[in-house]
Amino acid sequence: xxxxxxxxxxxxxxxxxxxxxxxxxxxxxxxxxxxxxxxxxxxxxxxxxxxxxxxxxxxxxxxxxxxxxxxxxxxxxxxxxxxxxxxxxxxxxxxxxxxxxxxxxxxxxxxxxxxxxxxxxxxxxxxxxxxxxxxxxxxxxxxxxxxxxxxxxxxxxxxxxxxxxxxxxxxxxxxxxxxxxxxxxxxxxxxxxxxxxxxxxxxxxxxxxxxxxxxxxxxxxxxxxxxxxxxxxxxxxxxxxxxxxxxxxxxxxxxxxxxxxxxxxxxxxxxxxxxxxxxxxxxxxxxxxxxxxxxxxxxxxxxxxxxxxxxxxxxxxxxxxxxxxxxxxxxxxxxxxxxxxxxxxxxxxxxxxxxxxxxxxxxxx
Numbered sequence: 277x278x279x280x281x282x283x284x285x286x287x288x289x290x291x292x293x294x295x296x297x298x299x300x301x302x303x304x305x306x307x308x309x310x311x312x313x314x315x316x317x318x319x320x321x322x323x324x325x326x327x328x329x330x331x332x333x334x335x336x337x338x339x340x341x342x343x344x345x346x347x348x349x350x351x352x353x354x355x356x357x358x359x360x361x362x363x364x365x366x367x368x369x370x371x372x373x374x375x376x377x378x379x380x381x382x383x384x385x386x387x388x389x390x391x392x393x394x395x396x397x398x399x400x401x402x403x404x405x406x407x408x409x410x411x412x413x414x415x416x417x418x419x420x421x422x423x424x425x426x427x428x429x430x431x432x433x434x435x436x437x438x439x440x441x442x443x444x445x446x447x448x449x450x451x452x453x454x455x456x457x458x459x460x461x462x463x464x465x466x467x468x469x470x471x472x473x474x475x476x477x478x479x480x481x482x483x484x485x486x487x488x489x490x491x492x493x494x495x496x497x498x499x500x501x502x503x504x505x506x507x508x509x510x511x512x513x514x515x516x517x518x519x520x521x522x523x524x525x526x527x528x529x530x531x532x533x534x535x536x537x538x539x540x541x542x543x544x545x546x547x548x549x550x551x552x553x554x555x556x557x558x559x560x561x562x563x564x565x566x567x568x569x570x571x572x573x574x575x576x577x578x579x580x581x582x583x584x585x586x587x588x589x590x591x592x593x594x595x596x597x598x599x600x601x602x603x604x605x606x607x608x609x610x611x612x613x614x615x616x617x618x619x620x621x622x623x624x625x626x627x628x629x630x631x632x633x634x635x636x637x638x639x640x641x
Contacts, residue, residue: 297640298323304632307602307619308496311335311521312636315529317612322521326620331490338493339481339518340618341506343596345603346517347450348562349473349527351392351580354457355558356472362461365389369456374431382435390439391453392579393567397435397442398449404429405448414497414599419507426451426510443569443577447514454513465513476552477530482519484512492518495600498624503600515596521616528607528614531559531592563592563609586638588613593637595630597623604633613640 298312298321308328313336314321324335357363363372366387370379382397390396402421409417430452437444454465461468466484474482486492486505495503508516519527562579569575576583581592586608593606600622607614617633 294321294640295323297636301632301636304628305619307621307629308500309335309338309493309618309620311340311616311618312633313521313525313616314636314640315525315532315612315614318529320522320525328620333490335493336521337481337491339483339487339491339520340493340603340620341495341515341596341598341601342517342519342603342605343506343515343598343601344447345594345596345605346513346515347596348580348594348605349469349517350450350454350513351562351578352555352558353469353473354388354392354453355561355579356555357457357461357468359554359557359561363388363457367460369452370431372456372460373427373452377431379431380434382438383431383433386435386439388453388456389579391449391456393577394443394445394449395440395567396446396449396452397437397439397444398430398433398446398452399436400444400446401448402426402429402433415504416507417599418509418511421509421511423455423510423512427455443567443575447511450514451511455510457513476555477527479519479523479526481523482517482527484516484518486518493601493618493620495598496621497600498622500621503622506598506601515598521618524603524605524616524618525614528605528616530555531563532607532609532612532614584638588638588641591637593634595633602627602629604630606634606637608637613637615640 294314294316298314302310302312302323302325307326309326312323322336358365366389368384369386369388369391370377370384386396405421408420457468458465469484492505497503562581565576565578565583567577578592581594584591589608589611591606591608593604595604600620602619602623604617615633615637619629
């Protein structure tokens with residue numbers, strides 16, 4: 277990698293060992309732009325680098341595409357609407373989207389909880405998504421499949437499994453959740469997300485559409501050629517969020533700051549705690565394990581986070597990738613540690629980005 281790295285500590289007292297750890301981890305990742313950011317009890321250390329020459333906007337102030345790492349935002353939105361009594365986890369999506377519309381019995385049983393936890397029985401994407409996507413798979417596979425088509429595909433679906441019986445990761449399902457919440461509240465999903473999650477947490481550099489010229493990171497294919505900005509079409513709730521690494525830390529700090537068990541933050545809350553106390557309950561809700569899957573039920577999940585053990589206690593995380601970018605979000609409840617990472621290079625089989633970020637989360641003392 278070109279030596280264009282920089283380490284910034286955004287609060288006094290951060291241990292130098294964190295900066296050294298991030299610099300060492302960054303050497304394992306080859307990308308035009310790379311940001312590794314850590315928060316320890318609200319004290320931030322940010323490492324930036326990459327093979328490309330840095331531009332006029334610092335890498336940590338650019339907005340990166342999160343892809344599937346957008347889903348924790350959708351999960352927190354649902355938890356907040358449930359806390360407000362506007363919807364329930366057990367509400368049936370079809371009844372909210374199209375009351376009285378005839379659907380398959382299995383579709384009728386799909387609840388908001390099923391959609392969010394990937395237990396709806398729906399496939400990863402609608403069957404008719406692929407014919408329109410394949411001709412432009414490397415440039416714009418989602419843009420030609422709008423919201424109304426996602427809803428129609430859901431209403432005519434034939435789930436593979438009875439809802440609630442099997443776990444199958446589904447961008448389709450989480451996208452339907454977004455449209456269902458918009459229908460239930462009479463508010464567009466983008467507006468709803470801003471009102472209920474982004475604004476209360478002070479996430480001013482987080483959005484679901486491209487920003488002004490020069491403020492968004494540019495993704496790259498494996499060969500280094502740039503790719504267009506992602507258009508998620510009707511799949512916004514599953515992957516449309518864009519954010520700066522510093523905003524990602526703010527989002528994660530809110531989750532760490534509301535840790536259930538005893539920990540450093542209980543004695544010394546940071547300035548990163550949510551500005552709206554009404555988010556405390558939803559933040560606790562999305563951290564709580566709700567299901568197990570896989571052989572011997574080894575894999576644990578909350579409403580929206582993957583949940584793994586580590587030498588330093590449980591870790592919660594989610595990764596995401598778009599046509600030319602990757603993101604990783606993770607935190608350790610009760611320890612004050614949060615990790616955000618972004619890279620502007622498409623994932624490939626030999627990719628080390630997620631493993632590197634996960635290692636920072638799970639192996640940092």
